Amino acid sequence: MDSLDCVAIVGVGLIGGSVGLALRQRGLAETVVGIGRRQSTLRAARRVGAVTRTTQDLAAGVARADLVLVCVPIGSIVEQVRRVAEHARPGTLITDAGSTKAEIVRALDRPLARGCRFVGSHPLAGSEKAGPQHARADLFQGRLVVLTPTRRSRPGDVERLERFWSALGAEVVRMTAAEHDRAVAWTSHLPHAAAVALAAVVPGRYLPLAGTGLEDTSRLAGGSPELWTQIFAANRRHVAAALRRFERQIQALRAAVEQENSSRLKRILSRAKTKRDAVGS
Amino acid sequence: MDSLDCVAIVGVGLIGGSVGLALRQRGLAETVVGIGRRQSTLRAARRVGAVTRTTQDLAAGVARADLVLVCVPIGSIVEQVRRVAEHARPGTLITDAGSTKAEIVRALDRPLARGCRFVGSHPLAGSEKAGPQHARADLFQGRLVVLTPTRRSRPGDVERLERFWSALGAEVVRMTAAEHDRAVAWTSHLPHAAAVALAAVVPGRYLPLAGTGLEDTSRLAGGSPELWTQIFAANRRHVAAALRRFERQIQALRAAVEQENSSRLKRILSRAKTKRDAVGS
Numbered sequence: 001m002d003s004l005d006c007v008a009i010v011g012v013g014l015i016g017g018s019v020g021l022a023l024r025q026r027g028l029a030e031t032v033v034g035i036g037r038r039q040s041t042l043r044a045a046r047r048v049g050a051v052t053r054t055t056q057d058l059a060a061g062v063a064r065a066d067l068v069l070v071c072v073p074i075g076s077i078v079e080q081v082r083r084v085a086e087h088a089r090p091g092t093l094i095t096d097a098g099s100t101k102a103e104i105v106r107a108l109d110r111p112l113a114r115g116c117r118f119v120g121s122h123p124l125a126g127s128e129k130a131g132p133q134h135a136r137a138d139l140f141q142g143r144l145v146v147l148t149p150t151r152r153s154r155p156g157d158v159e160r161l162e163r164f165w166s167a168l169g170a171e172v173v174r175m176t177a178a179e180h181d182r183a184v185a186w187t188s189h190l191p192h193a194a195a196v197a198l199a200a201v202v203p204g205r206y207l208p209l210a211g212t213g214l215e216d217t218s219r220l221a222g223g224s225p226e227l228w229t230q231i232f233a234a235n236r237r238h239v240a241a242a243l244r245r246f247e248r249q250i251q252a253l254r255a256a257v258e259q260e261n262s263s264r265l266k267r268i269l270s271r272a273k274t275k276r277d278a279v280g281s
Numbered sequence: 282m283d284s285l286d287c288v289a290i291v292g293v294g295l296i297g298g299s300v301g302l303a304l305r306q307r308g309l310a311e312t313v314v315g316i317g318r319r320q321s322t323l324r325a326a327r328r329v330g331a332v333t334r335t336t337q338d339l340a341a342g343v344a345r346a347d348l349v350l351v352c353v354p355i356g357s358i359v360e361q362v363r364r365v366a367e368h369a370r371p372g373t374l375i376t377d378a379g380s381t382k383a384e385i386v387r388a389l390d391r392p393l394a395r396g397c398r399f400v401g402s403h404p405l406a407g408s409e410k411a412g413p414q415h416a417r418a419d420l421f422q423g424r425l426v427v428l429t430p431t432r433r434s435r436p437g438d439v440e441r442l443e444r445f446w447s448a449l450g451a452e453v454v455r456m457t458a459a460e461h462d463r464a465v466a467w468t469s470h471l472p473h474a475a476a477v478a479l480a481a482v483v484p485g486r487y488l489p490l491a492g493t494g495l496e497d498t499s500r501l502a503g504g505s506p507e508l509w510t511q512i513f514a515a516n517r518r519h520v521a522a523a524l525r526r527f528e529r530q531i532q533a534l535r536a537a538v539e540q541e542n543s544s545r546l547k548r549i550l551s552r553a554k555t556k557r558d559a560v561g562s
Contacts, residue, residue, distance in 0.1 A: 124492040144490060183487045190483070191498035194475050197530040199553040199560075201523070202467045209425060209468045210560045211405040216497045217472035221557035225550035232538050232546060242482070243535040247528060249478040254524040257513050265513060269506035272480040276502035279480075279491045 006031040008065035008088075010058065010080055012045035014127060015097045016071030017135030020050035022168045025137040035061035045132040059087035067093055067164065069121075074098040075230040078107045085112035093157050095121045099184065100234040101148045101177035109150045119157050120148040120177060123170060124188070128222035141169035148177040185238030192228060193243055195220035287312040289346035289369075291339065291361055293326035295408060296378045297352030298416030301331035303449045306418040316342035326413040340368035348374055348445065350402075355379040356511040359388045366393035374438050376402045380465065381515040382429045382458035390431045400438050401429040401458060404451060405469070409503035422450035429458040466519030473509060474524055476501035 007023055009016040012034040023029040034051035035058050036042050042054035055061040062068050062084050070080045077096050084094055094116055098104055101120045108118040125143040127134060145165040149158045162172045175183070199221035202214065232239050249268075256265040288304055290297040293315040304310040315332035316339050317323050323335035336342040343349050343365050351361045358377050365375050375397055379385055382401045389399040406424040408415060426446040430439045443453045456464070480502035483495065513520050530549075537546040 124490060126492070126494075143492065146490070183490050186483045186487050187490045187495050188492060191479060191495045193531070193534050194479050195494075195498050195557075196550055196553040197527055197534055198472060198475050199557040200549060201526050201530045202471070202556065204556065204559075206464045206467050207556070207559055209405060209427070209464050211407070211424065211469060213407075213476075213501050214468050214472045215560055215562065216500050217476050218553075218557050218560065219497050220494050221550075221553040223554070225547050225554055228550050229543050229547045233541060233543060236538055236541065240535055240539045243531055243538065245482050246478055247531050247535070249482045250474070250524055250528050250531065253474050253478055254521055254528070257517055257524065258521045260514060260517065262510050262514060266506050266510045268481055269477055269502075269509050272477040272499075272502040273504070273506055275483065275485065275488070276476075276480040276499050278485070278488055279496055279499065281496065 003027065004029045004066045006033065006065045008033040008035060008062045008068045009051065010035045010061070010068065010070045010084060011072035012036055012041060012050060012054070012132050013071060014130055014132070014134050015123065015125075015139075016069065017045050017048065017050040017132030018125075018137065018139035019069055019071065019097075019168065020045065021048065021135050021137040022140060024049060024052070026167065028167055033061045033065065041132060045135075048132055048135055050132050050135050058083055062088045062092070064089070065092060067095075070094065070096045073227050073230055074100055074104065074234055077104050081108055081118050082112065085114055085116035088114065088116055090114045090116070092116045093160060094118045095161055097121055097123055099188065099231050100181055101146075102181045103234050105148055105150060105177040109152055117154065117157055119153050119161055121161060121165065122146045122148070122180065122184070123165065125170075128220055130224055138169065140165065143170050145170040145172045146180050147172060147174050148180050149174060150177075181235050182238050185235055185242045189231060189235055189239045190242040190246055192220045192223065193232070193239070194246065196228075284308065285310045285347045287314065287346045289314045289316060289343045289349045290332065291316045291342070291349065291351045291365060292353035293317050293322060293331060293335070293413050294352060295411055295413070295415050296404065296406075296420075297350065298326050298329065298331040298413030299406075299418065299420035300350055300352065300378075300449065301326065302329065302416050302418040303421060305330060305333070307448065309448055314342045314346065322413060326416075329413055329416055331413050331416050339364055343369045343373070345370070346373060348376075351375060351377045354508050354511055355381055355385065355515055358385050362389055362399050363393065366395055366397035369395065369397055371395045371397070373397045374441060375399045376442055378402055378404055380469065380512050381462055382427075383462045384515055386429055386431060386458040390433055398435065398438055400434050400442055402442060402446065403427045403429070403461065403465070404446065406451075409501055411505055419450065421446065424451050426451040426453050427461050428453060428455050429461050430455060431458070462516050463519050466516055466523045470512060470516055470520045471523040471527060473501045473504065474513070474520070475527065477509075
């Protein structure tokens with residue numbers, strides 16, 4: 001990717017901060033402007049070196065940007081993208097980092113103010129930790145970024161975002177927003193729900209006996225309840241379908257255990273192992 | 282712990298191999314005899330330095346041992362401990378590393394051959410990886426080991442095992458076998474079942490989109506189907522109860538998602554986060 005003069009990042013939490021850090025460490029942008037509401041977050045983003053300057057004034061922050069990333073919770077993305085379009089230079093390309101795409105892309109797949117254009121991104125990277133203090137320049141290294149262009153998207157915009165995320169070390173794939181949301185219901189939202197349900201039911205008095213197994217399996221439950229309430233709501237139909245299928249599998253496991261049906265139990269365990277071994281570390 | 286002349290380990294897989302490696306690296310035993318059925322496993326145990334010598338002949342292997350650890354799959358522990366007692370020196374202390382305890386302790390809580398005595402151990406350490414090639418000298422460092430003595434156990438035997446596991450870096454706690462089995466149904470067997478159900482239901486075509494979340498949450502599903510079929514069977518009643526509770530929690534989550542009940546959803550997520558944050562990394 002050619003170096004950019006100025007990238008503006010609205011929301012410098014873990015994802016926005018990591019984009020800024022990666023841009024700066026790889027020398028991909030002259031200026032990285034961090035835009036946010038809370039001074040403490042902006043200060044933290046400056047301290048870790050994720051941005052070159054910060055502002056609470058969105059209009060001023062995006063005024064000179066070549067590219068704007070909106071890295072705010074999904075419930076605020078549509079509104080923030082529209083505000084960015086009203087203040088950015090005419091024709092500026094805007095993207096996001098939201099974990100669900102259909103609602104957002106539907107709302108933004110039309111001419112925005114000043115001829116600005118939106119194409120959705122979802123970097124499949126993150127952590128249960130929040131805030132720029134946990135930002136990492138290598139957060140996207142080797143991870144997948146899904147772009148969700150529509151029939152209205154300009155090929156040049158999509159290619160530009162492809163180069164952008166590739167330059168941060170990611171592998172980029174394209175999908176429709178609908179395909180994306182169905183897929184992540186299984187690969188991201190269902191695992192989150194399983195971790196949450198697990199952490200919720202383990203009796204507190206047994207927590208001192210937790211080993212690495214419970215630690216790994218419940219790790220996602222440490223994520224932000226606010227963010228995840230929004231994510232589940234935004235992908236309601238697919239998440240509910242995945243949860244229903246998961247319930248039935250748990251019931252099948254329980255039936256095999258209760259009926260001492262070892263061959264059935266081993267079949268489920270073997271099928272799961274084959275699938276899991278295909279995932280990697 | 283005073284150094285032991287000779288420790289015999291029946292079954293030099295991940296756990297047995299790691300005990301041997303830790304004993305040798307810490308200079309806690311002169312001789313560590315690895316006993317097993319498969320030459321390839323014994324060879325691997327020698328190669329990684331987990332044992333000083335190996336044999337397929339259990340009688341010869343335990344003949345001079347001061348302490349014998351039986352680290353075989355739980356379905357074979359009772360039989361192997363009885364065989365060890367028939368060939369060990371009179372009065373030898375024998376322990377195991379089985380993940381369930383009630384059935385095993387019930388069967389072995391009586392005079393064994395030649396005055397040998399059994400006290401149950403369960404090191405809460407491990408991995409989804411099997412075999413001595415994955416053994417680590419620090420596998421027990423900072424982890425918990427549960428001892429499950431009974432009213433018939435000699436205090437001196439229990440203290441000796443406490444010193445033994447402490448010398449390998451573990452923190453040792455005592456519980457009844459029944460308490461242990463109830464607790465690990467929640468902290469170990471339920472997480473395993475959740476990981477298995479998750480891996481089993483994720484459609485294969487979406488696996489390329491797996492991120493760290495799915496990786497962590499499903500990791501346990503990579504474990505051995507044979508071993509886990511035995512574990513679930515041995516702890517049937519408690520595992521079924523935990524699965525039933527987990528099912529209900531998943532149903533509650535799904536209902537909150539389907540009914541767009543954000544406050545209910547956030548309550549579940551927040552409760553889970555509080556519990557998860559208490560677990561540690």
